[in-house]
Amino acid sequence: MLxxxxxxxxxxxxxxxxxxxxxxxxxxxxxxxxxxxxxxxHYRALTLNPRVIGFCRASLxxxxxxxxxxxxxxxxxxxxxxxxxxxxxxIIEPMGMYRPIDRSFRLKSLWHGSVGRAFWQNATQIIATxxxxxxxxxxxxxxPSKITVRxxxxxxxxxxxxxxxxxxxxxxxxxxxxxxxxxLSRLIPRKGADILIxxxxxxxxxxxxxxxxxxxxxxxYRAYLERRAREHGVESRVIFTGPVYDAEKNALLGxxxxxxxxxxxxxxxxxxxxxxxxxxxxxxxxxxxxxxxVNGQAGLVIDSDKDALTEAIRNLIRDKALYxxxxxxxxxxxxxxxxxxxxxxxxSHYVRAMAMSNGIH
Numbered sequence: 001m002l003x004x005x006x007x008x009x010x011x012x013x014x015x016x017x018x019x020x021x022x023x024x025x026x027x028x029x030x031x032x033x034x035x036x037x038x039x040x041x042h043y044r045a046l047t048l049n050p051r052v053i054g055f056c057r058a059s060l061x062x063x064x065x066x067x068x069x070x071x072x073x074x075x076x077x078x079x080x081x082x083x084x085x086x087x088x089x090x091i092i093e094p095m096g097m098y099r100p101i102d103r104s105f106r107l108k109s110l111w112h113g114s115v116g117r118a119f120w121q122n123a124t125q126i127i128a129t130x131x132x133x134x135x136x137x138x139x140x141x142x143x144p145s146k147i148t149v150r151x152x153x154x155x156x157x158x159x160x161x162x163x164x165x166x167x168x169x170x171x172x173x174x175x176x177x178x179x180x181x182x183x184l185s186r187l188i189p190r191k192g193a194d195i196l197i198x199x200x201x202x203x204x205x206x207x208x209x210x211x212x213x214x215x216x217x218x219x220x221y222r223a224y225l226e227r228r229a230r231e232h233g234v235e236s237r238v239i240f241t242g243p244v245y246d247a248e249k250n251a252l253l254g255x256x257x258x259x260x261x262x263x264x265x266x267x268x269x270x271x272x273x274x275x276x277x278x279x280x281x282x283x284x285x286x287x288x289x290x291x292x293x294v295n296g297q298a299g300l301v302i303d304s305d306k307d308a309l310t311e312a313i314r315n316l317i318r319d320k321a322l323y324x325x326x327x328x329x330x331x332x333x334x335x336x337x338x339x340x341x342x343x344x345x346x347x348s349h350y351v352r353a354m355a356m357s358n359g360i361h
Contacts, residue, residue, distance in 0.1 A: 002055065004047040004075060005036040023055045037075070046073050056082035065350055066090040068119075071097040072111050077119040084122055089357035091349070092120065093127040096267025096289075099136055124353045129268045130289025148349050151293070152268050153339040154277045168251040172209075172239055179208040179317050182256040182280070184244070184271050185263070186217035192262030192285070193225055195306045199262075201232035202306075203313035210234070213241040213252060253278035258316050263288055264304050272299075277334040281326040283312045293336065298329040 005024055018025045018036075025036040037049040052075060060066075060082050068076045071094050083090045112120070126147050128134040134147050166176065174180060181200060185191045193212055200210045216222045222240060229238040244252055253259075259275035259282040266288040273290060275282050282299035284291055295301040300316070302308040316323050335341070 001032060001034040002052075002075070002079065003034065003036060004039045004042070004049055004073075006039060006042060006045075006047060022058075023051050045070075047075060049075055049078075052078050060086060060088065063088065065354055067350075068092045068123075070095050071116065071120075072108055074115060077115040080119045080122065084118070087357070089124040089353045090122075091125045091127060091353055092123045093129070094133075094137075095129065096133060098133075098140065124356055125349065127349070131292055132287075132289040133267050148352075150342060150345055150349065151290075151337055152270050152273065153337050153342040154270075154273045154334060155339055156277050156334045158277075165254055168248075168255040171251075172211075174209050174255075177207075179204065179257045180255055181208065181210045181313065182213070182252060182259045182275070183211065183261065184213045184249075184252070184259070184275075185261060186214050187212070187221045187225065188217040189221065190264050192264055192304065194228055195304075195309060196260055196262050197225060197228045197234065197238060198232055199306045199309035199313060200238070201234045202310045203317070204234075204237075208237065208317075210238045211241060211252065211256070212238060213244045213249075215243040250278075253280060256280045258283065258313065259299075260309070260313070261285070261288060262302075262304060262309050266290075273334075273337050276330040277337070279327060279330050281316060281323060281330065283309065283316070293333050298326055298333040300326075 016027050016029065018027050020026070021035065023035050024038045027034045027036075035055065037051050037055070039047040039049055041048040056079060060079070066079060066083050066088060068080070068090060070076075071092075076092075080090055123146070126137060126142060128137055128147050128149050129152050131149060134149050137147055138144055168174075169176060169180065181204075183191075183193055183196055185193075187193060196212075197210065200208070204210075212225065226235070226238075226240065229235045241252075253275060256275070256278070257280070259272060259280045261269055261272050261282070261284050263269065263285055264287055266284070268289040269284055272282045272284055272288065272294065276294075276298045282294055284294055284299065284301055285304040286301050287304055288294075288301075291301045300312045302312050316326070
């Protein structure tokens with residue numbers, strides 16, 4: 001794995017052993033070697049890494065294929081240049097970034113028209129993480145023959161044994177007989193927490209708690225959501241936790257009854273997959289890539305509006321038979337998203353990409 005060294009101190013703080021190497025820093029865990037290239041400058045995730053040239057000249061020939069994650073950096077285009085020179089196939093997984101959505105529209109367009117052009121156009125395969133992303137790519141002119149769908153995965157074993165039931169409710173003094181509805185994501189307008197607050201107020205006018213967990217992704221947006229809760233008279237029953245990780249996140253998922261992500265656009269929705277792996281039925285919009293796995297199996301898929309969301313919450317709270325069937329379906333969907341299963345799929349995609357590079361179809 002080759003990456004920039006942004007956040008390296010944080011990684012080291014999590015106990016990852018690091019050692020100096022010719023290209024910067026090196027770590028090795030579970031048979032996976034990671035090289036962290038020093039960054040001489042950066043703007044958000046875009047970094048300048050001069051040592052990538054030396055690494056590619058000295059080491060790229062040791063590999064059969066490259067797999068790039070994400071867009072809008074300089075590292076991918078630089079490495080892909082050496083891939084093309086050495087006739088090495090490479091795969092790009094845009095991770096929902098191909099269509100600019102939230103910010104920096106001009107910079108992203110500039111990237112596509114300059115350093116990103118050859119990088120993108122010469123990829124052997126493009127990995128879409130949902131059928132929805134696949135459709136977006138085709139509409140934007142990517143040849144269908146280049147696109148392969150491979151979902152994002154979860155490790156069901158990580159969620160099989162969550163924190164002791166009741167841990168989160170006890171911490172926040174939530175009665176056991178009140179429905180607990182979860183929202184877990186960045187607090188930005190696209191994620192739809194604003195319409196969730198209103199739908200919660202209408203679907204649960206007297207009883208129930210709504211947890212809005214996640215970091216503020218846009219300055220002042222949490223204050224806006226808190227104001228919405230006050231305006232709809234549910235301020236005392238809406239809990240803003242901020243970011244949650246590890247044991248706290250497991251405790252939240254372990255106590256939740258319904259997970260809701262009313263996003264206006266979501267390439268896949270990893271957190272919905274985590275909720276299902278925790279046995280929590282979900283409600284997502286038809287603008288979420290995971291919709292094909294959720295619909296009627298482990299949750300409900302709705303239009304992105306407050307009326308549809310209100311009705312969906314009411315249905316899952318009142319219809320015990322429906323809720324039980326969807327909760328049971330969570331296990332089956334999680335099995336489809338097991339990383340062990342998806343890893344086998346990815347290996348077959350690698351074989352196909354190398355065969356395509358060698359002119360074998």
